[in-house]
Amino acid sequence: MKYNFQKIAVAALSTMGMAVLIACGGDSSVQGYPESSETIPESSDTVLPGSSEVAPASSASDSDIEPASSATVPSSSAQDLPTSSEATPASSADAVPSSSSMQAAPTFKFGYALGNAPTPSKGCGRETTLMTDRKVENGEHHVVNVNGTNREYFITLPQNYDNNKKYKLLIALHCYGSSAEDFVHHTPDYDHPTPYYGQQVLDKNGDYIFASFGAVGGLWNKGQEDHDFFGKALTTIEDNYCIDTSRVFITGFSFGAMFSYSLSLDYQDRIRAVATYAVADWNIWLPSEANAEKNLPIAWMNVHGKADDRCTYDRALSSALPRILKKNGKASDGDSQFTDASDEKPVENQGNTGHICHDFKNVDERFPVKWCSWPGGHQWTAHDTGNMSVGWNWEQTWVPEEVHKFFEQF
Numbered sequence: 132m133k134y135n136f137q138k139i140a141v142a143a144l145s146t147m148g149m150a151v152l153i154a155c156g157g158d159s160s161v162q163g164y165p166e167s168s169e170t171i172p173e174s175s176d177t178v179l180p181g182s183s184e185v186a187p188a189s190s191a192s193d194s195d196i197e198p199a200s201s202a203t204v205p206s207s208s209a210q211d212l213p214t215s216s217e218a219t220p221a222s223s224a225d226a227v228p229s230s231s232s233m234q235a236a237p238t239f240k241f242g243y244a245l246g247n248a249p250t251p252s253k254g255c256g257r258e259t260t261l262m263t264d265r266k267v268e269n270g271e272h273h274v275v276n277v278n279g280t281n282r283e284y285f286i287t288l289p290q291n292y293d294n295n296k297k298y299k300l301l302i303a304l305h306c307y308g309s310s311a312e313d314f315v316h317h318t319p320d321y322d323h324p325t326p327y328y329g330q331q332v333l334d335k336n337g338d339y340i341f342a343s344f345g346a347v348g349g350l351w352n353k354g355q356e357d358h359d360f361f362g363k364a365l366t367t368i369e370d371n372y373c374i375d376t377s378r379v380f381i382t383g384f385s386f387g388a389m390f391s392y393s394l395s396l397d398y399q400d401r402i403r404a405v406a407t408y409a410v411a412d413w414n415i416w417l418p419s420e421a422n423a424e425k426n427l428p429i430a431w432m433n434v435h436g437k438a439d440d441r442c443t444y445d446r447a448l449s450s451a452l453p454r455i456l457k458k459n460g461k462a463s464d465g466d467s468q469f470t471d472a473s474d475e476k477p478v479e480n481q482g483n484t485g486h487i488c489h490d491f492k493n494v495d496e497r498f499p500v501k502w503c504s505w506p507g508g509h510q511w512t513a514h515d516t517g518n519m520s521v522g523w524n525w526e527q528t529w530v531p532e533e534v535h536k537f538f539e540q541f
Contacts, residue, residue: 240467241427242497243377243403245541249297250377252369256295259371269326270315270343275367277360283345284364285315287326288372289337297375300368301538303327303343304351304383304390311345321512321525328382328408328511329531340372351390354416355423358397365401377403380538384408384511385442388433389415392451395431396424403541404430406534408511409442412451428459428469428498432537434530436507437480438519444504452477452502459494469495477502485515488533501537503530 236244243250263271263286270287289298303314309322317323325332327341334341344364351357369376379402383391388407395405397418410433418424433452437444453473460470477489486505494500505513512525 239497241400243541245497247377247541249375251297252372252374252376254294254369254371255297255373258294261367261371267312268316269331270341272312273364273367275360275364277363278356280347280356282347282360282364283311285311285343285345286368286372287315287331287341289334289340291337292340292372294373297373298340299338299378299380299538300340300342300365300374301327301330302365302379302381303330303341304381304387305343305346305349306383306385306387307349307351309387310349311343314343321510321522322384324512324525324528324531328384328406328534329528330382330535333531333535340368340374342368346386346390351386351393351415355421357390357416358394358418361394361398362401376401378538378541380404380406382406382408382534385509386415388442393417395429395455399425399427399429402429404432404538406432406434406537408434408530409439409509410435410447410451411442412454413446426458428495429455430498430500430537430541431455431459432501432503432534434503434505434511434513434533436510436513437504438506438508441509448477448502452500455500456491456494459491459498459500461493461495469498472500477504480504480506482506483519486513486529499537499540503533 236247261273263273265272267285270285272283272285274281274283276282303311305311305314306322313323314327316326319325327343330339331341342364344361346357347353353360365379368374381391381394381402382405383389385408388410389412391405391407392410392412393415394402433447435442435444435447456473456475457471458469460472462469472491472493475491475493477491478487479489480487483506486503488501488503491500491502503513505515507513507519508521510521510525511530512528513530514524514527515529516527517524
């Protein structure tokens with residue numbers, strides 16, 4: 132399966148009566164954005180590789196389960212807050228610390244300590260009752276009904292899946308013109324170099340379960356219904372497979388980045404960290420429109436081309452970024468009274484090559500924020516050298532490695 136996506140602007144009216152949404156991603160069959168004057172090559176120029184960057188309960192009842200710079204080292208950094216309590220982890224996620232090193236980890240009103248012990252989901256130690264209706268290369272197709280609408284998603288289990296091992300979960304959210312299945316398997320191109328935004332190939336030890344969720348008609352424009360779908364599908368996965376519920380990550384590009392961003396303002400108690408590529412917060416439904424945005428921090432990373440003319444860089448810099456930073460500042464009480472860190476500005480790439488990833492210094496160390504800028508356009512597979520036009524040199528992208536490091540710090 133192979134698609135050549137051209138980026139377009141999509142005017143889609145929210146089904147919830149919200150403002151008109153302008154999509155960043157696209158497909159050549161829809162008019163709006165001009166065709167690129169550049170011809171995307173069969174293979175890129177030879178360049179040097181770049182350097183490396185409200186919700187349902189966490190477990191539903193059985194009735195809800197569907198049947199059968201350049202990269203730098205991350206810096207340190209109310210309302211009804213859930214409590215968590217962890218034990219200090221050993222050298223591996225499921226290992227038991229030795230008696231000499233065993234000691235109580237910090238307890239917080241919200242969130243987890245860095246390096247916390249895994250928190251098992253309902254699916255640990257039990258056989259799944261989830262039945263796929265279709266197997267595809269590298270995954271299984273599933274359907275869950277949300278408010279009378281069937282919504283699709285895919286799951287990819289590691290080889291030799293063990294229902295007693297607590298796996299991290301990474302969920303990929305697609306851009307407009309793409310689909311959930313495209314991020315499970317696809318002929319390699321600049322939008323789909325390898326499955327799950329390049330993350331599956333980096334999971335060398337089989338520590339992750341991967342999933343990809345699909346929008347209705349390719350558009351994440353259903354508002355609260357899309358949020359409900361995310362929550363119900365996440366609960367279904369956690370109830371049927373052994374998930375470390377403290378290490379659920381999401382990632383998305385363009386419209387997928389917008390939806391990821393919207394979820395980051397709602398599901399902070401279930402999502403540990405988010406990585407977006409070409410984010411925008413002005414053309415997507417946000418929980419604040421339903422007075423449902425939570426004043427809680429979340430770990431967040433964004434990669435953005437300064438020449439992006441669809442999800443513009445300057446608007447993301449001046450709006451999406453400070454909205455996150457306002458909630459992520461170091462806790463004044465060392466616990467849950469998070470402060471406003473939006474006064475800190477990122478160091479940005481100013482040249483025609485390379486990239487800079489800025490790790491914010493004034494955020495709470497448990498909720499790091501990373502901002503990566505590069506000279507390119509509306510392309511998530513950022514690279515450091517060669518032609519910066521959209522579609523070129525994606526084979527040299529540094530983004531998957533940088534995102535993998537960001538997620539692995541937890």
